[in-house]
Amino acid sequence: MQREDIVWQTAVEWVIREHGSLSPADMKELIGWLKEDPANQAAYEEASRLWLLTGLVPPSVPPSDK
Numbered sequence: 307m308q309r310e311d312i313v314w315q316t317a318v319e320w321v322i323r324e325h326g327s328l329s330p331a332d333m334k335e336l337i338g339w340l341k342e343d344p345a346n347q348a349a350y351e352e353a354s355r356l357w358l359l360t361g362l363v364p365p366s367v368p369p370s371d372k
Contacts, residue, residue: 310345321357339365 309341314334328336 313343313345313349314353317346317353320350321353325357 316339320339323332324336340350
């Protein structure tokens with residue numbers, strides 16, 4: 307898996323977790339992850355926008371036609 311895919315998948319997981327419930331420790335971990343790299347922040351913001359637009363986040367890997 308490429309770095310961009312890992313960052314995207316992590317962002318999606320955070321958005322999903324955030325819409326459940328985050329403990330204070332989880333929130334601290336999320337903030338730390340967002341501050342690690344501007345790419346993390348950008349992916350998280352995009353995943354959040356998609357969540358708001360669709361109510362869910364699409365899978366990071368498109369489904370196969372098979």
